[in-house]
Amino acid sequence: xxxxxxxxxxxxxxxxxxxxxxxxxxxxxxxxxxxxxxxxxxxxxxxxxxxxxxxxxxxxxxxxxxxxxxxxxxxxxxxxxxxxxxxxxxxxxxxxxxxxxxxxxxxxxxxxxxxxxxxxxxxxxxxxxxxxxxxxxxxxx
Numbered sequence: 672x673x674x675x676x677x678x679x680x681x682x683x684x685x686x687x688x689x690x691x692x693x694x695x696x697x698x699x700x701x702x703x704x705x706x707x708x709x710x711x712x713x714x715x716x717x718x719x720x721x722x723x724x725x726x727x728x729x730x731x732x733x734x735x736x737x738x739x740x741x742x743x744x745x746x747x748x749x750x751x752x753x754x755x756x757x758x759x760x761x762x763x764x765x766x767x768x769x770x771x772x773x774x775x776x777x778x779x780x781x782x783x784x785x786x787x788x789x790x791x792x793x794x795x796x797x798x799x800x801x802x803x804x805x806x807x808x809x810x811x812x
Contacts, residue, residue, distance in 0.1 A: 677810045682747065688798055689743035695736035695791075703729070716784065720771055728770040735763035739795065746802055751811045757799035764795045 702721070710718055739760035745753030768788045805811055 681810060685743060685746035688746060692736060692740040692743045696740055699732055699736050724770060728767050731763045731767035735760050735767055749811050751806060753811055754799060754802040754806050757802050761795040761799050764792055
């Protein structure tokens with residue numbers, strides 16, 4: 672298939688994916704650059720989680736949002752490699768959230784604190800699966 676037979680809505684969905692991933696980049700930059708006063712203002716459980724987050728989890732966070740953004744750009748440009756980028760992003764997100772879900776003490780008991788990370792994982796799966804589907808349909812070259 673070529674660009675003429677690709678549905679127009681694909682561009683709009685791709686733009687929404689890009690906006691979603693750019694919000695992730697913004698969240699990463701915001702959290703990475705938090706001041707001591709910002710950290711002190713967090714609820715105790717979040718402050719403890721933030722202060723104890725290991726470097727590998729921060730690296731996975733950066734990779735997850737960065738590569739997810741590249742995947743969304745790839746979708747906009749109709750690139751064949753977009754699903755691969757989304758798969759790497761998903762892996763990085765799972766690695767990132769393995770820390771609060773499996774290792775951080777106390778975080779597992781706060782359902783409200785875990786709801787948004789679960790939504791992020793679901794969104795990463797949706798982006799990966801949709802992009803794979805579109806690749807199989809021939810909409811990505």
